[in-house]
Amino acid sequence: MTAQYRITGGSAIAISDSVEEGVRRGALAPGAALPSVRALAGELAVSPATVATAYQRLRDRGIVVTAGRHGTRVRAVTPIAATRAARAAMPVPSGLRDLAAGDPDPRLLPNLAPILREVADELAARDGAVGYAEGGPLPELLALARQRMPELPEDASYTLVSGALDGLDRLLAARLRPGDRVAVEDPGWAALLDLVAAQGLVPVSMPVDDQGPTVAGARAALAAGARAVIVTTRAQNPTGGAVGAQRARELRPLLRDVFVIEDDHAGELADVPLHPVGGGATWAFLRSAAKPYGPDLRCAVLAGDAETVSRVEGRLRLGAGWVSTVLQRTLLRLWRDPGVGAGIEAAGRAYDQRRSALVAALARRDVAASGRTGINVWVPVPDETRAVASLRDAGYAVTPGHVYRTATGPGIRLTVATLALDEVEPLAAAVAAALTGGPAPITR
Template identity: 45%
Template sequence: MATQYEISGATAKEIAASVERGVTDGTLEPGVALPPVRRLADGLGVSPGTVATAYKELRQRGIVVTRGRGGTVVASSPAVASRRPPKVPEGLRDLAGGHPDPGLLPALVPPSRLSPGARSHRSAPRLERLEDAVRDWLGAEGVPAEHVTFAHGALDLIARVLSVELRPGDAVAMEDPGYHHLLDLVTAMGLRIVPVAVDDEGVRPEAVRGALRTGVRAVVFSPRAQNPYGGCFSEGRRQTLVEVLRDASDALVIENDHASAVADAPLRTVTGAGPARWVHVRTVSKFLGTDLRWAAAACDPVTLARHDGRLLLTSGWVSHLLQETVHGLMTDSGTRALVARARETYARRRTALGRELAARGIASHGASGMNLWVPVRDESAVVNGLRSYGWWVAAGARFRLASGPGVRITAAGLEPADAERLASDFAAVLGESEATYGG
């Protein structure tokens, strides 16, 4: 749709700043179309090249996107305005957030031994004992763990790696549907997304092969607990992907194992077997606590050097207090027992909901992890319909690129008895929407 916001400026920099102000204050909302280049140039009395330069800068910074004949529009999650998930309406059961059950998380107790005085840790950014624990953790599941590093969460690590490997305009192969914050991040970095279809076994090899043929510079996927679809690699899928990636010498492969310990599926990693350039990323927020903004990664030596070089120039290191806390939890027998119980509980709850939905003729996907993806014809009708029954689920639009509509349901805190009621309400909503929209 056309916008009434009046863009101003006589130079490319001024025009770009004017658009940015409109996006920042909310006048130019996501999806709003900007004027065609020539029309805006005529209106401002500048050359079309000046407007084109302004639009290019805005694209590179992730503020706008170009949709071919659809023109230039404000990005769905512009980099200058943080998009937060909608607030859960009062009185509704929240099944939209993708969060773990708080009752299955350990208590976060800061270490009693604090870092002495004000000093730099740049010469020794990682605690040796935590490095050893990470190598044991990753190596036990077949990930080559000679070279490891830490970051402030998985998104922080992935962003840093992409920033040193790619330039604005480069293409990245991403899961579709995929993790919405990661999709937003890549767009905000000015990178171009090539959608890669997924199924119950993870990314589809033919889709990855097709993306590589287009010249993508990086491929990002999850080997298990894929968010939101729940897919996990079978051994056959893993082997096929290894063969596809073996010839992709120019592409960096990022394996995002975000749920790891509570994924309820074995890790079938492609690292060390297929790609020459690779990163295996793990975070602990799903099973040790969402406030533990820490991630570990194993990677090839070139990627390690580039990541750590950029880290050195920015935050320098991950807090040693945070590292001490993570190490204490990872090596505590009681915490390990709690994580094992969480893994079993999430599997039981996810399976129960899938079974109840299937009993009512509703197909869903969720082979591993905490979520189920339910394909639907009309996302808004389902989300609003379930809201009337007291449930709050996530519309699939935030996760999709080219794939079909659906909703994501987080089953992490949903007891089997509640699953039966939700499935019944879901069936009722589908019946109501078919009556409303013509079936």
């Protein structure tokens, strides 16, 4: 690594600045390993404490992550500007079947072209363009959102943000300050872990199973001082878990006195009922349009208590202002189109079939896997590096679990969004071989 980029500096600040410059330039790629504390201290002729302090500064800023015996590495996503080279530093090698990307199947997304033409005609018929004073959530969109989420409290306030991660960013900033502890699902969404680190918050591990956060895990996180709890209600990433009715009843009284954020990113694609867990004085609920309608439709509904939503809207006004009404009108028409609704239901059934088929095929080979909802399957493994390498040699690209974990055991994530049913058996055989060290079928 040092042959490609030489870290310099004689103080903790200078060393951390040097690493940050390497990340910003793309010389230190996402996932790149940094030298050990003692090795870099020897190379720079400084004390190990100086390097340790530099690495701590980088961790506090969300630029690096410590992954146990895998050492210190550059985060997959960092809060500093990255060059195009850095973003493309870890492409899936040619010839591999890509099961690492978390995107929905583009063939199952609605065709936006006719919807956009209708929106363009509607805008052309207006007397004038939307101005600064007129910008903001469309009342008819918020009214329809309220109708589409009857499980939420009747007195909930509603607004719009630019996707689930944007909403999470704004919600955490609205209620927490650097140093506050946040209970996060473990394993959980990698981008959220990066965001928590970037805001200077302290993640507290909250183990999950296929019914959502465990009661014991939630209790332990609260006992550790968590001021907020983030829960994925359905299609949890990476495990596919979903909060069940019984688990929701158990969690609600526990979480009554903390800020609860619920992320229902799968929305209409989810094939299980919604069971919210927030019910205290401060809560928020997010539903993004990305998975059902397309990642480029940067629009998410945010519901919550009046004070939290007001804080988010006030801060939004000082920055981006509002979510584009062009996107809002597009989403409104998608929601109102019964043909689009039928297509979303069909897409949900397709994902369910693909995911269930893979979990069943793995079970027949005595491989434990979770994937109750959504587009991902999580497989616990004894050694992530060996499993990922074995599957790569068999022709598959999968995601190592360390990017999703804080304290739980190793695993790998497989995204089944584009998986064909005739690919299931060969893939399951390759996964089983990766866990046992036996020969795997080659797909290339």
